[in-house]
Amino acid sequence: MDATLLDAEAEAAVLRVYRQVFAVLAREAGAMIVDPDLLDVDQAILDAFAESGSDGLTVEQATLACRAYPHDLIVRRFDVLRQYGAITKLVDRPNELRHRAAFAPYVMLMFLRRMSVQGGQAELHQLLTLEAHSVSDPGATEDDGLASTQRLTKVFRLLGNELAILVSTSTTAQLRENAQLAWGNERLIEQAEKVHRIVLERWPTLHRACTSLRMALAAYADAVQLAAGRLVERAGTTRALGLLPIETWLTFTRSSEPDVLAGVLDGLLFDAAAPDFSPQTMVEAVETGRRTGTARMAPPRPTEDVVAPESAAATDREELRAEAERVLAGRPSVDVVEVVDQAGDWITARRVLAELTAAHLHDELDYELVWSDGMRIDPNAGTPWATEGVFRRVTR
Amino acid sequence: MSTASSSEAVERRLYNALWWAKVQSAGPLEVEPDTPAVAGLTRAASPDGSTVWLVPTLPSGAGHPVLEELGAPPVAVEQPNETARVLSICVACCWTDRSGPAWPGSVGTLAQIRSVYAGMRGRPEQSSDLTLIIGSLRRLHATHWLLWNEKAGEVRLGPRVITWTAADEATLRDLCRHLPDPPPAVLSSEPPPPEEPESDPLPAEVADE
Numbered sequence: 001m002d003a004t005l006l007d008a009e010a011e012a013a014v015l016r017v018y019r020q021v022f023a024v025l026a027r028e029a030g031a032m033i034v035d036p037d038l039l040d041v042d043q044a045i046l047d048a049f050a051e052s053g054s055d056g057l058t059v060e061q062a063t064l065a066c067r068a069y070p071h072d073l074i075v076r077r078f079d080v081l082r083q084y085g086a087i088t089k090l091v092d093r094p095n096e097l098r099h100r101a102a103f104a105p106y107v108m109l110m111f112l113r114r115m116s117v118q119g120g121q122a123e124l125h126q127l128l129t130l131e132a133h134s135v136s137d138p139g140a141t142e143d144d145g146l147a148s149t150q151r152l153t154k155v156f157r158l159l160g161n162e163l164a165i166l167v168s169t170s171t172t173a174q175l176r177e178n179a180q181l182a183w184g185n186e187r188l189i190e191q192a193e194k195v196h197r198i199v200l201e202r203w204p205t206l207h208r209a210c211t212s213l214r215m216a217l218a219a220y221a222d223a224v225q226l227a228a229g230r231l232v233e234r235a236g237t238t239r240a241l242g243l244l245p246i247e248t249w250l251t252f253t254r255s256s257e258p259d260v261l262a263g264v265l266d267g268l269l270f271d272a273a274a275p276d277f278s279p280q281t282m283v284e285a286v287e288t289g290r291r292t293g294t295a296r297m298a299p300p301r302p303t304e305d306v307v308a309p310e311s312a313a314a315t316d317r318e319e320l321r322a323e324a325e326r327v328l329a330g331r332p333s334v335d336v337v338e339v340v341d342q343a344g345d346w347i348t349a350r351r352v353l354a355e356l357t358a359a360h361l362h363d364e365l366d367y368e369l370v371w372s373d374g375m376r377i378d379p380n381a382g383t384p385w386a387t388e389g390v391f392r393r394v395t396r
Numbered sequence: 397m398s399t400a401s402s403s404e405a406v407e408r409r410l411y412n413a414l415w416w417a418k419v420q421s422a423g424p425l426e427v428e429p430d431t432p433a434v435a436g437l438t439r440a441a442s443p444d445g446s447t448v449w450l451v452p453t454l455p456s457g458a459g460h461p462v463l464e465e466l467g468a469p470p471v472a473v474e475q476p477n478e479t480a481r482v483l484s485i486c487v488a489c490c491w492t493d494r495s496g497p498a499w500p501g502s503v504g505t506l507a508q509i510r511s512v513y514a515g516m517r518g519r520p521e522q523s524s525d526l527t528l529i530i531g532s533l534r535r536l537h538a539t540h541w542l543l544w545n546e547k548a549g550e551v552r553l554g555p556r557v558i559t560w561t562a563a564d565e566a567t568l569r570d571l572c573r574h575l576p577d578p579p580p581a582v583l584s585s586e587p588p589p590p591e592e593p594e595s596d597p598l599p600a601e602v603a604d605e
Contacts, residue, residue, distance in 0.1 A: 272420055275470065277479070279568050283570075283571050
C-alpha cells in the first residue's frame, strides 16, 4: 500500500458525494458505504453484467468475474444492489438464479464520479442550458416556467448557503479545497439570469418566483465574493500560487520520488537552506538587546522652542488683572453701580461684571467684589436695575 | 557548425547544473579564481585574490520573505536574536569603509567584538558573554555569514553579504552608527605581510624573481 494522502483525499471526495446521495437507500438496505473500495466493487459488478450479454449472471458467475475482490464483499454488495433494484432477476420467479443489471445505476455512478471530480459545475451549466431550452419551448406552460424557476432558486440557495457557511466557519485550507464552488460563477449567474429573463417575459405573473430567484442569485454572488475575498487575503500580496494550499506543496515534496522532485527543480537556482538575517531583523535584535542594559537614555527633549510659551492660565490672569485695574483706575475701591453705569448698556455691563467676579474668585489676584443690600433703580440709566456693591483691592 | 555550438550549449548547461547542484546543497562555495563563470552565481573574490566565492543570486523578491508570506517556517537557528546581534557587531567591526560595499571588508578581532558587545549591552563585560559570542560566531561561520577563524580569534564578513542590496546596506550603515565604535584591531596574523614590502621595497623585485 503506497497510497498517498492525495489519493485518499480524492477517494474521500467520491465517497462524500456518493454517501450524500445513497445514504438513505443504503441505510434501508442495511449496508452503508463506509469505504471507497465499495464503489469500485459496485462498478466491477456492473461491469461484469455489461460483459455478460443478454443471458444475465448468477451470483456465482458475478463473484467469479470480480475475483479481484474478496468473495464475501462481492456477495454483500450484490445483495445491496439487488435490494435497491439496481440488479433484478432476469425473470421474476421464485428460483430464478440469473440476474440482469439496470443501466440507470451505472449512469448514476458515472455521473457521481464526474461530479466529484468537477464539483458539479459542468452539470449545473448543462442543467441551466436545459432549463433555458425548456422554458423557451413554444409548448411550455406557465407551470413549467414556475417549476423551472423554483428548481433554479433551490439550486442557487443551496450553493450560496454552502459557500457562505464555508466562508464563515471553515479554515482557509478547507475553503480553498472547496473553492471549485466559486469557479466560473459569473457564467452560471449569467445563464440563470437568462432563464429568469425568458420566464419573466413569457409569464409576467410569475414575478414572485422570479424575485426569489433573483435573491438567490444575489446571495450566491455575495457568498462568492466573500469567499474570494478571504482567499485573496490569505494568498499573500504577490503570489496566489494557483490558490494551492501550502499543505499541498508539502505533501508533494514529501510523497514524490527523487526523480520527480529533481524534475521540478530543474532549471531553478536556489540557495542552500540557511538561516536568514535580514538587516531589519538585525536592527530589531540590536534594539532589544540594548534595552536590557542598565544605562538609561535621557528622555527626548524638544530641541526647538527653548522658551516655553506662557500658559493659558497665566495669560488669563494678566488679562483679568488689567481689566480690574482699568475699572479701579487707581482708586482703592469702586462702586459697582458706577461701573455698571459707565458700561452703558446691560450687555457690556454684564461682561464687565463677569470679569470682576472672575477676578474676585481668582486665588492669585487680590481683588474682591462685595455686594450690599441696596438697589439702584433709575429708568433713564442704561441698566435701570443695579444691585449696590463695592469692588476693591484687598491686601493679604 | 550548428551541432558544435549546440553540443557546446549542452555542455554549458551541464556545467551550470553541476555548480548549481553544489551550491544548492552546500551554500556558497570557495573555488580557484580561474574557474569559469557560472550563470546565476555571483563571484566574490577574497581580499587576497587567491580564491573566489560563488554565491547564488536570487531574483529580487524571491528570498526568505516568500516563506513568511506563505506562512512556512524559516530555517531555524539557535538563539536567533543573539546571533543576529553578533552579526551586527561583526558588520560594525569589519565594514570599516562604509562608503563602499560590505564585501570583502577588513579583519575584525574577538577583542573588538567583545568590547562592542559590552558597549551595546551598556554594562561591563560578563563571563557568560564570551560563550554566547563564540557560539554565535560558529553558527554564523557554518552558514557563511561570517568567516570565523577560531584559532586566530579573527573574523571577516562571509560571502553571503554580497547579496545585500543598496537599501540593505543603508539600513546597516545606520545600524553601525548606533553601535558603539570598536577599538582599533590588534591583529596577530595580519601585520607580517604589509611589513615586508614596507621595510625593503627595493629588494622586493628581486625576491619576486
